[in-house]
Amino acid sequence: MLPQLSPATADALRTALRRARYSTDGVRALLGQGAHLALGRGEVEPAYRASRANAGADGGELGVLVRLLLLGSTEPDAAVTAALAPLAPADAAAAGLLTASGDGWRAALDLRPYGDDSDGESDDDRGAEWWVLSDLDARRQQRDHVTGVGAASLTLAAATVRRQVGSLLDLGTGCGVQALHAVRHAAAVTATDVAPRALAMARATFALNELDVELLDGPWLEPVAGRRFDQIVSNPPFVPGPARVDYVYRDSGQDGDAALAALLRTLPEHLEPGGVAQLLGSWLHVRGEDWPERVRSWLPPGVDAWIVQREVADPALHVGTWQRDAGLDLTSTAAREQAGAWLDWMERERVEAIGFGFLNLRRTDGAPTVVFEDLPGDVDDPLGPEVAGWLDRVDWLRAHARDEALLAAPLAVAPGVVLETYAEPGVEGWTEVGAAVARLDGPRWRHEVDGPAAALLAGCQGALALGELVELLAVAHDRPTDELVAAALPAVREFVRHGVLVPAGPQA
Incomplete structure (x- = not known):
């Protein structure tokens, strides 16, 4: 079932979440540092215990919501009714948020608070607080699974330039994380996706947060044909492999890194003069080829480009990482067959390794600056201000x-x-x-x-x-x-x- 939040349902749910302090700070205060850190590692039991111990005998309304929406617990009807008031549990179920379970209720979707404490260039970008709807982990092996606020989303958000712009495109929005950030510094935000389930999640997320985002259905840049934007951000399906789609959120359906190559060739056409595009991507290290020259060949004339390679994985690590991400049992017959076909494809394509990183583009009328760099290891500070500074410094050097x-x-x-x-x-x-x-x-x-x-x-x-x-x-x-x-x-x-x-x- 796809989530469908009517204005009345969204308003009632928002009222309940605010009253219970179902926010990043509220959840952190309820759980305490140790249990909150454990939850971040995927360890549920410490958070479950803390949600009861730190909020009175019945766990309080916030404790009920944490166990129900974050921890996968089935909660009694009376407790859920009180925690979600004025939204009745039956109405929440009709909207696709809950499922009846015996005498109680359990979550049908992941609904979690998400905050942004980064120090961007815009004062409006600090202290933002939202709620995000996505699929539960139990649904990870479904082809149209919609991921929530994951590592890739956080990585791109931290690397995005946050200067005020007139228009911004979130290409392949998923559950809408990048668009949430974008409304803080863009006068108009457009978000696209090809997956109906992702569009439904994003629409519900925007409705719950009272955000005006133009949401368009279609593959890649087709929904915005003929349009230009001041800024484009994208966390596209970037996992190189055979031309198939096991999971919509990660697989492009095209062979290897062909989808990324096509996107880079056409993306600048949708930028206003001086407009900036930022995306995550993966590219192949092919035997006998220099990877920067491979990626450089995809760039059209008239763009500054700063391509930053953050990681390099050998084929076995690449395949294993994404099979684990999908929640597969790597010892199962099906997983081994999939891994074998994937590794066979890499051998045929002479793939030695897979690079991952950031691609920053800017449409320019001047002599383009194109730089490829490796930046391995952890980066403690958000890269967004660094990208903005790099663009400014390139302008100065050009002058x-x-x-x-x-x-x-x-x-x-x-x-x-x-x-x-x-x-x-x-x-x-x-x-x-x-x-x-x-x-x-x-x-x-x-x-x-x-x-x-x-x-x-x-x-x-x-x-x-x-x-x-x-x-x-x-x-x-x-x-x-x-x-x-x-x-x-x-x-x-x-x-x-x-x-x-x-x-x-x-x-x-």
Whole structure:
């Protein structure tokens, strides 16, 4: 059954959830830190116990909702009636939210609070609080399963630029997570999906949160043919494999990474000048091919692109990861047959590994900047502000593309940048053998530097033009100025791109 929230049902449910404080803060306070962390790991019993122990003998209305909607418990009719008032349990069941179970009720869908505490560039993006409807984990092996607020959704949300825009497209919205964030910084939000069940979940989520989102039915960009947007975000079906669809949320139905290639070729057509598209994706590492060149071949003219590879998995790890994600028993005959067919396909296609990461595109009329980078490991800070800064810095570098313009600009070492030196032991103690500048925020970029480069960076305090600093350095090191300029400018451009150096003064 698809969820169908009438205005009256949505209003009554919203009233009940607010009264019970069914919010991220409310649930966290009820469960306590230990049980809340355990629930995040998928350990239900500590949360179940805490929901009763911390809210009185009967668990209270919030405890009932937590056990009913988050923990998969069957709760007595009287307790559910009180917790959901003014929404009657029978009306909640008619809307597809509950299922009768003996003398009580259990959840038919996952309904959970979701908050955004990220420090985006928009003040409106802080402290947002919503409720999200999606399928229960028990339905994970269904072809049209609709995932909730998962790792991929959180990853994309944290990497999205949050500047105010006129229009935003959430391509392949699923249950609507990216659109929820988008309404905080976009005047008009459009969301699309090809799956009827996903559209129903998103529609119910938007209705419950009183959000005005245009929701369109159709594959890929067909529903918005001829339209352009200031920003596009997408968590598309990005799992490379044979041309089949086992699960709509992850499988494109096209061979390998062909769907991602087609999307990148056409996406910029739907961007306004200066518009930005951000999406998650996976690409194949094919034997005998360079993966950046493979992805570069998909990009149309007229786009800046920053492609960041976060992970690389070998074929076995890739297949096993996504089979576990689907809740399969990897020892079962069916799972082994599926894995075998998947691995056979990779062998035929000469696939050595699968890359995963972010693809950031911007439509530009200038000379495009296209950069491919690896960023493995954890990133503690949200990448959204970093992407926004990268786009700004690329604009600045484009305006200072001529060497004369760059040399005339004053630059400063960014806050949070340090110089690290390292030494090795010897018979006379420690001997310094190298140095690097590193950022302590964002992606933690790190660059090895020699003595002259370190001295140049030390002089970048926003007071003198870069050319003046190079001339002083040439005198100090008794080297020709032209030689230092030729050596310094490529490194300076990379320092600016990575936010180690920032423009200072009136040209910033």
